[in-house]
Amino acid sequence: MTLKDKIRYAAEVAPTERQLSVQEMEFYAFVHFSVNAFTDQEWGSGKEDPSVFNPAELDADQWVEACKAAGMKGLILTCKHHDGFCLWPSRYTEHSVKNSPWKNGSGDVVREVADACRRGGLRFGIYLSPWDRHEQTYGDSPAYNEYFQNQLRELLTGYGDIFCVWFDGACGEGPNGKRQVYDWDAYYALIRELQPGAAISVCGPDIRWCGNEAGHCRESEWSVVPASLRDNEKIQEKSQQEDDGEFAKKYSSEDEDLGSRDVIAQEKELIWYPAEVNTSIRPGWFYHASQDDQVKPLEELIKVYYGSVGGNATFLLNIPPDTRGLFHENDVQRLKELGDWIRGTFETNLAAGASVQATEAMEEHPAADAVDGNRDTFWAPQEGTEQAVLTVDLGTEQTFDHVVLQEYRYSQRVELFALEYMEDGEWKTAYNGTVIGYKRICPFPAVTSRYIRLSIQESRWWPNLSAFEVYRGDRNA
Known part of the structure; x- marks a missing residue:
């Protein structure tokens, strides 16, 4: 093999x-x-x-x-x-x-x-x-x-x-x-x-x-x-x-x-x-x-x-x-x-129902499936695509310090990823991670932005994402 x-x-x-x-x-x-x-x-x-x-x-x-x-x-x-x-x-x-x-x-x-x-x-x-x-x-x-x-x-x-x-x-x-x-x-x-x-x-x-x-x-x-x-x-x-x-x-x-x-x-x-x-x-x-x-x-x-x-x-x-x-x-x-x-x-998901775009997606697994709150749906690019980018538009500038990611429950594929946010027209890194699996909680110092994106840099066969959630936890500290 x-x-x-x-x-x-x-x-x-x-x-x-x-x-x-x-x-x-x-x-x-x-x-x-x-x-x-x-x-x-x-x-x-x-x-x-x-x-x-x-x-x-x-x-x-x-x-x-x-x-x-x-x-x-x-x-x-x-x-x-x-x-x-x-x-x-x-x-x-x-x-x-x-x-x-x-x-x-x-x-x-x-x-x-x-x-x-x-x-x-x-x-x-x-x-x-x-x-x-x-x-x-x-x-x-x-x-x-x-x-x-x-x-x-x-x-x-x-x-x-x-x-x-x-x-x-x-x-x-x-x-x-x-x-x-x-x-x-x-x-x-x-x-x-x-x-x-x-x-x-x-x-x-x-x-x-x-x-x-x-x-x-x-x-x-x-x-x-x-x-x-x-x-x-x-x-x-x-x-x-x-x-x-x-x-x-x-x-x-x-x-x-x-x-x-x-x-x-x-x-x-x-x-x-x-x-x-x-x-x-x-x-x-x-x-x-x-x-x-x-x-x-x-x-x-x-x-x-x-x-x-x-x-x-x-x-x-x-x-x-x-x-x-x-x-x-x-x-x-x-x-x-x-x-x-x-x-x-994890009280209020700022990305619930947000606008989402992806570099590519299967027709039956659109980008919006990553933010629909349904664990039975997921976004996925075309078969064989091991790198892909998903961009979430929060609608207005929001302050946040946690992103929660979940793959579709029946597989684990993502091997390396980065989370970035837009500031003054430039993408800046908030978090670098390896695997996602059932759930990955990504904490980082609070940032304020309207846009946040997930760059999947390595994955197996093709990645999938069932949940992309954004939270502000620092106000509850």
């Missing part, structure tokens, strides 16, 4: 509907909750007595409202972490809420959160740790795989629609000193059978881990990547096996390029495998009172938002409930501040 053939192949790789459904959520919550909140640990040993778990004021509606205030569209709950303690009354273990003093053993955290999400309009997802430091069959691979699938079946059949099943690849020793061999294919088959619309994330074929837990985002995040990446997090030798804070900070510069022409030129199989950026609002993933004054500053969260949601990835932000069973007041306040910034910045 020639390079030209490979470029066209890459341009034609498309997502599944379940992948799209998560990408279009953009921003959602992770909620780490377990016995660890009560023992002040990050990783439990599996030897914790269920009697320590008693979130007497647990209010899942408070969690949901805080997430909604931040602009989130979903919530993923750690139904079981590495300690093996189950937040639902599983029939397959005694190490669960049914043996805790919370609600006299009759409570079900998973039920409360799932119901609160539906009441509040959030989508609900589950995290289930394959590593279980409590379960005695862990390390007896056939027996434990059956145990794990039984628990997975409980979660997939008892709590309504699930938008995501989130797995990590942690694989340490169990109570018997043995290492488990996970039957990933069987897990996936069960999910596809019982929740066919659910994305399987990280250790799964649908959503890819960005490669670190520090909120680091690539300059060029491709959704079309080598097929081999599907199995990276499943390789036991690379799995996280210790409660090591350094793991959360690591990312490899060698992995910065996952989808350029240099990469795809050497690959036989490419897949749609979009990235998710995950980090915690605090230093830890579970609640620690000592971190109440260490909630990430708004500026840091905005930076991650730009790099993730604004850089062709999704943003999964963890908020850990405290021992009351509530999001701490400091976390709630920061979430509201972030949501206020998002809503204020």
Whole structure:
């Protein structure tokens, strides 16, 4: 296959509907909750007595409202972490809420959160740790795989629609000193059978881990990547096996390029495998009172938002409930501040219905389709045209400092672009970027102009653009 053939192949790789459904959520919550909140640990040993778990004021509606205030569209709950303690009354273990003093053993955290999400309009997802430091069959691979699938079946059949099943690849020793061999294919088959619309994330074929837990985002995040990446997090030798804070900070510069022409030129199989950026609002993933004054500053969260949601990835932000069973007041306040910034910045699209011209366009994909507010339409030049220019006339001079670009949802093609504005009869550069993909948020110092243009300098086969939006966010700072 020639390079030209490979470029066209890459341009034609498309997502599944379940992948799209998560990408279009953009921003959602992770909620780490377990016995660890009560023992002040990050990783439990599996030897914790269920009697320590008693979130007497647990209010899942408070969690949901805080997430909604931040602009989130979903919530993923750690139904079981590495300690093996189950937040639902599983029939397959005694190490669960049914043996805790919370609600006299009759409570079900998973039920409360799932119901609160539906009441509040959030989508609900589950995290289930394959590593279980409590379960005695862990390390007896056939027996434990059956145990794990039984628990997975409980979660997939008892709590309504699930938008995501989130797995990590942690694989340490169990109570018997043995290492488990996970039957990933069987897990996936069960999910596809019982929740066919659910994305399987990280250790799964649908959503890819960005490669670190520090909120680091690539300059060029491709959704079309080598097929081999599907199995990276499943390789036991690379799995996280210790409660090591350094793991959360690591990312490899060698992995910065996952989808350029240099990469795809050497690959036989490419897949749609979009990235998710995950980090915690605090230093830890579970609640620690000592971190109440260490909630990430708004500026840091905005930076991650730009790099993730604004850089062709999704943003999964963890908020850990405290021992009351509530999001701490400091976390709630920061979430509201972030949501206020998002809503204020992207409130009024100055380019809605603007006049648009392009250097060329297919008859069925005119330039006006880039500003019509419809994600099902898009502008595109003629097939084989890899460079093109789109010019937007705002009608009058406007001050703006953000442009939001989106390609048509079923492909990713733009490799290099520039945004320019007209000032005193001359075009001046406001922003230079690489990929666009699902969404690219382009912030720059405020400028005032009637005209702004997008110059696509490199693309695959031919580019497309479904959205060209212009905003002024500085007045909301």
